[in-house]
Each structure stands twice: as structure tokens, then as C-alpha cells.
Amino acid sequence: MGKSGKVLGLCTAILLVIALAAGCTSQGNGGNKTDTGAGKNESGGKQEASVSEGAANVNLDGPLPVVKSPIELSLVTLKAGNSGPVEGMWFFQFMKEKANLNFDVKQIDHSAWNEQKNIMFASNQLPDIFTASFSIDEIMRYGQIEGQLLPLNDLIDKYAPNIKKLLDEKPEVRAAITAPDGNIYSLPSIGVSDLTVWNSFAMNRFFINQKWLKQVGLQEPQTLDDFYAMLKAFKDQDPDGNGKPDSIPFTGTWTQGIGDAYVILSALGINARNATDLSVKDGKVTVAGADPLFKEYLSYMHKLNSEGLLDNEAFTQNETAKFAKSANNQVGALSGAAPFVFAPDYAADWVPLTPLTSKWNSDKLWTDGNHVTPGRIVITSKAKNPEAAIRFADLFFTELYNFIFWNGPMKDSEEALGYEGWYLDDKGEVTYNFPNGITNIWDYVNALNPISGAPLGPSPVYDSINSLYGLKAPELPESELSWRNPILDKVGPYLVAPFPEVYLTPEALARRNELATPILDYVKEMEARFIYGHESLDKFDDYLNKLKSLGLEEYLQIYQSAYDAYVANMK
Known part of the structure; x- marks a missing residue:
């Protein structure tokens, strides 16, 4: 094993990246343009997703396993600059052993995303799932117009209780992801809108x-x-x-x-x-x-x-x-x-x-910035097991799995699967052991999971470390408090959507x-x-x-x- 690192640095790094990702991936209001393409679903009206042959294989008794018998899903995801190889990633090992999902994964660099995306949709050579970044206009084109993205409404109602609960509780999220024909074609990332010292991220600083x-x-x-x-x-x-x-x-x-x-x-x-x-x-x-x-x-x-x-x-x-x-x-x-x-x-x-x-x-x-960013998870019309795909997506909207997908499992926990994970040192501080070849916390996160290139679901709030594990979130150092607290005091009260x-x-x-x-x-x-x-x-x-x-x-x-x-x- 290599050097150890405190979770504090991880918290800081991840919160920063969430804010940067939200800012960078948002296309702004009015500046993003795309061709409309040939209309394939311009008549409007909600579409009902057909039931696949694999629907009976979906486990409805709990979040895991996602399916009763193992299946394979294809996935395209964005690759962060310091992302590790897919082979050996804890995330995919977890999916294989705990969810019965084997993934055929293709990672695409941010710099090549637009070109590769256009090629895939033009040729209709699509994976089952994208965890990436689609603009509002692209969701309209590939969803409502071209029919290459599945409408998710019925799938959410039947197979995604955590997503459904969030949409019922937060009408602003539902409004942000509902297309003019009444269909939902993508799932969002959701930033934290209530500022605290941990998430003092007014989008513009x-x-x-x-x-x-x-x-x-x-x-x-x-x-x-x-x-x-x-x-x-x-x-x-x-x-x-x-x-x-x-x-x-x-x-x-x-x-x-x-x-x-x-x-x-x-x-x-x-x-x-x-x-x-x-x-x-x-x-x-x-x-x-x-x-x-x-x-x-x-x-x-x-x-x-x-x-x-x-x-x-x-x-x-x-x-x-x-x-x-x-x-x-x-x-x-x-x-x-x-x-x-x-x-x-x-x-x-x-x-x-x-x-x-x-x-x-x-x-x-x-x-402020928009705290709801559509286009983070989409299921394509090529998906043979859309029920399993939406059930997989639903994991990102649970407190436990959203937290550990971002931060890794607790050492020796059921989710760790032998991976070192984080643990409490003799001072009671949350600590990481870095695998060999990794020297900083952000590289550790990207070696752990494939999702940091495009955040999915709700932002991981560090209050979860208390509700999930009974632990207190670590204190921020003065170097962090010196700018976070003033943002709370100076900017927080005056944020306007x-x-x-x-x-x-x-x-x-x-x-x-x-x-x-x-x-x-x-x-x-x-x-x-x-x-x-x-x-x-x-x-x-x-x-x-x-x-x-x-x-x-x-x-x-x-x-x-x-x-x-x-x-x-x-x-």
C-alpha cells in the first residue's frame, strides 16, 4: 500500500469538481444551437415504453441485486483527465458481484465527446446507457424528434422508486427534465441549493x-x-x-x-x-x-x-x-x-x-447557477433491458450508493469487496490508504469509479457520513474556511436563480x-x-x-x- 490521505481533501476536491462540472457542462440559456434533424416523433404525446423480455428478471424486492440473473449492459461514459482504466475498477466489480450487472464500457475523453457522440447517433450505433453530458437541444433532437432515447416516464414509475420519490418531492427537478411532449428522456445531476460551509458553491464566484x-x-x-x-x-x-x-x-x-x-x-x-x-x-x-x-x-x-x-x-x-x-x-x-x-x-x-x-x-x-442539469443519464432505443438500466440508474438516487459511488466503500464493509476503502485512524479521523501508484485523493476517486467525468444524481452531501455511518464530517481547515465562510455570509443571502x-x-x-x-x-x-x-x-x-x-x-x-x-x- 502507498500513502494515506484524509477524507477532507477528498471532500474538497469532489465538491470543487461538482461545481466546475455544473458550470462547464451547462450550455447557458440561449447560446446552445443544434440542427433539429429529421422528425420521427414530432406529433407529441407521452410514449409508453414497451416491456422487454428481461423485465421479469428485474429484482423488485430491494435495490440490489438489480437483476436476479446476471446480464450485460453496454455503457458509454465520459473520461476524466486522470481517470483510471476500467479494468479493476471497484465500481464495476461492485456492479458485477452485488448488482448482477456486467458492463461493456467505452470511455470517451471530454475533448472527443462531441465528435464521437455525433458519429454514434448518426450511425445509430448506440450503447444501452450513456452516463455523459447532453444539452437540452440534444435531448430534444435524439429523444423527442429522432426517437433514439427512450422515454423514461413509465420505467421510472414502475422500476425506479428513488427517482420517482425525488421527482414527486421536487417539482422543479421534474420541470427541468420534462420535454414538451411530456416525456422524460434523461436523468439529471442535482447540485446542492442550500448553502452550508461544506457546499458553499454559489456557481459564480x-x-x-x-x-x-x-x-x-x-x-x-x-x-x-x-x-x-x-x-x-x-x-x-x-x-x-x-x-x-x-x-x-x-x-x-x-x-x-x-x-x-x-x-x-x-x-x-x-x-x-x-x-x-x-x-x-x-x-x-x-x-x-x-x-x-x-x-x-x-x-x-x-x-x-x-x-x-x-x-x-x-x-x-x-x-x-x-x-x-x-x-x-x-x-x-x-x-x-x-x-x-x-x-x-x-x-x-x-x-x-x-x-x-x-x-x-x-x-x-x-x-446563481442552475442546480439541476439534465442529460447526465440516458437510456437509448437500443437497450435490450431498459428495466434493468433504469434500476441501475436508480442506485445513484439513493443516499448510500450515491455516497459510496463517489467516495468509495468503508473498509471491511459489505460493499468493499476487499477494496481498502476508507477507515477511522487511531485519532478517529476518516482516512484513506492509497493503492500503489496513486499519490493524491482525486486520482484515487477516478481510479475508483467512472462517473467523475459527469456527475450523476444528487451531489454527495457529507452529512451522509453521519446518517449512514454515525460519523461526524471532518472539520475544514482554516485555509478552506477563510473563503467558504465569507461566501456563505456575503453571497449566500443574495443568490437569485x-x-x-x-x-x-x-x-x-x-x-x-x-x-x-x-x-x-x-x-x-x-x-x-x-x-x-x-x-x-x-x-x-x-x-x-x-x-x-x-x-x-x-x-x-x-x-x-x-x-x-x-x-x-x-x-
Whole structure:
């Protein structure tokens, strides 16, 4: 055996990855486009799943075994960068011995996922199950339109009591995974929406360099004016003390992911993460880039840019470049997952920013992420044993199996199957023994299971270690509490749900695809032009009129109809 590791590091790593995965896999509201393909199920209406010959083999007396006699299922799953080989994985050994399920597994790297996915569906060479990442539009295309994904409604009602219980208790989850025809074609991952010190994961997190702030003699900013004054001081007063004019007050990645605009937009009262984000005001769907106060955002950002307070690479760099600057102690303010990620040698210098207010908005708000992400588990039309497949998926929605699939079994427990697992050391602390060749906890997790590439089911909450094993979750070190507790205090009370993931009917999807590219590309182009001064803000009304001519009103009405249907599904 190799080195031992405390469960604390595992908890931190997994919670971070859950948050990153949620952020990275979400396509945003309105920016994801796909062709609709040839319609095969456009008439709508719930479909009833036919009963397979293997239905009688399903064990209905308890979660395990899934089936009475062993069967084989084919599975395609995403492969994390440090994922171990399928051969010898505890997860599949557990499935074989305890669930009577043998898996024929294909792992696909994230970088190859889109290409491989398209090939598999175009050729109809599909596995029984995907545990991966499908967008809302892809669920519509491959489910409701093409019929390549099975409707799960009847399967859930008959064979998945834990999924059914969750959907009955949480109408917002049911609404998020129900297509316009009333069918459920995928199962989600579900983030933790109630913040505690363990899951202090407001999806969007913005940090300021408190060491620099102290150096320039300022208090933490509360308003947009304060934020400007802080950035100005960072530029003029050499906060890193190296005697060089190389400090970057504010950096970001405006053209990748969700961007960094939300810290300014929220201060103006715009509940959006970027210029192309949709939001709802008084029940009406709008887009941030057409909000009347978007002009004030552009004016503020132009001021920051013209005075050298905004990184001149903010619209061209990626996150790797951004974090290289913060890791080198060059930056005063930025968004990021956690200080130990973007500034490992200076993590103690960073604190979360409180939501800002402005003369246009006196109420603090902070746009959260969507905590329900559809498209994590799908069962295809090729599945010969769909009842067993949904029964397998149901395990991820139980407290025990969801927890151990993420964290591994307790040593010497019935689930361990001889695998070392975790145990209590002589101090009563939860500890791991790493197998040979593994030196850190995250590699251990990826050697254990195949699911970390795309989280499934509810996020594993560490309260489960108490309810399942009677143990107290380990205390977080001060280095973690120093940024987690402030997120709870500063951001937690002001979180506002973003525009939800919504389904478009096949006809609406086709029309949305026609409208989206010219509208969204124009918003992004003009955002940069206004901020960099290539276009005068005197032309803002012309910009709004151009959006109307591109079909903005029709675009918003498409989403209004989808949003109204989403709200109706929650009732």
C-alpha cells in the first residue's frame, strides 16, 4: 500500500469538481444551437415504453441485486483527465458481484465527446446507457424528434422508486427534465441549493485581493463606485510592492464560459451572467444585452478599459492565461472556483466579493447557477433491458450508493469487496490508504469509479457520513474556511436563480436556431466594440434597433413560451 490521505481533501476536491462540472457542462440559456434533424416523433404525446423480455428478471424486492440473473449492459461514459482504466475498477466489480450487472464500457475523453457522440447517433450505433453530458437541444433532437432515447416516464414509475420519490418531492427537478411532449428522456445531476460551509458553491464566484486592498488602504467595495476606486488604487499604487507598473487591477475571460460580466451586471440589477444571458423580469423573458441598463454596463466597462483598469486581454484570453496571471500575483480582482485553484501560492490573500449595488440598483443580488442539469443519464432505443438500466440508474438516487459511488466503500464493509476503502485512524479521523501508484485523493476517486467525468444524481452531501455511518464530517481547515465562510455570509443571502434550462418544441427549436446566431453574435460583437471605444455609446439606440431587425422579439417570444411551459410543469 502507498500513502494515506484524509477524507477532507477528498471532500474538497469532489465538491470543487461538482461545481466546475455544473458550470462547464451547462450550455447557458440561449447560446446552445443544434440542427433539429429529421422528425420521427414530432406529433407529441407521452410514449409508453414497451416491456422487454428481461423485465421479469428485474429484482423488485430491494435495490440490489438489480437483476436476479446476471446480464450485460453496454455503457458509454465520459473520461476524466486522470481517470483510471476500467479494468479493476471497484465500481464495476461492485456492479458485477452485488448488482448482477456486467458492463461493456467505452470511455470517451471530454475533448472527443462531441465528435464521437455525433458519429454514434448518426450511425445509430448506440450503447444501452450513456452516463455523459447532453444539452437540452440534444435531448430534444435524439429523444423527442429522432426517437433514439427512450422515454423514461413509465420505467421510472414502475422500476425506479428513488427517482420517482425525488421527482414527486421536487417539482422543479421534474420541470427541468420534462420535454414538451411530456416525456422524460434523461436523468439529471442535482447540485446542492442550500448553502452550508461544506457546499458553499454559489456557481459564480468573484474574488478580490485583500492583501492588495490593505496595501492601498481601502475597505472592501460595496458599490460600483467603490469597485472603481479600488481598481484605480490597484493601478496607481503598486500594491504588489515590486516597484513595477505591472499590476492588473481586473482580469477576466469575456468570451469563454460564462465570462466575468456578472459582477457588474448584478450591481445594475440585471440577473444575468453575461450579455447574451436570458433572464425574467416580472414574468417576461428578456436578454441582458437588450436591457435598458445594459448601456450603463457598457459605459462603466468602457471607463475601466480606457483608464487601464481592465486587462487588455480580457476579451481574447482563456482561463489558463487568466489564472497564470493570478498565480503570479499580478491580479487584483477576478472570478474563479477557489483561491487555491487560481492562486495556489497566494491563496490566503483572496476573499470573496460581496454583491455590489449602484445608483441604479440598491438591492444586492447574485446570479446563481442552475442546480439541476439534465442529460447526465440516458437510456437509448437500443437497450435490450431498459428495466434493468433504469434500476441501475436508480442506485445513484439513493443516499448510500450515491455516497459510496463517489467516495468509495468503508473498509471491511459489505460493499468493499476487499477494496481498502476508507477507515477511522487511531485519532478517529476518516482516512484513506492509497493503492500503489496513486499519490493524491482525486486520482484515487477516478481510479475508483467512472462517473467523475459527469456527475450523476444528487451531489454527495457529507452529512451522509453521519446518517449512514454515525460519523461526524471532518472539520475544514482554516485555509478552506477563510473563503467558504465569507461566501456563505456575503453571497449566500443574495443568490437569485438564473433563467432555467427549458425545452423548445421542434418547430421552435428550428426557428430559434435560425435567429440565435445573428442575434447573439451581434450582441457579443457590439459589447466588445462599445467597451473598447470602437463604437460610440451615442449609437446605443441604433444597436437596439438592429437587434429588433434581426428578430429579437420573436427570439424572446420563443423562450417566453418555453418558460411558461416550464412554470406550468412545476405545478
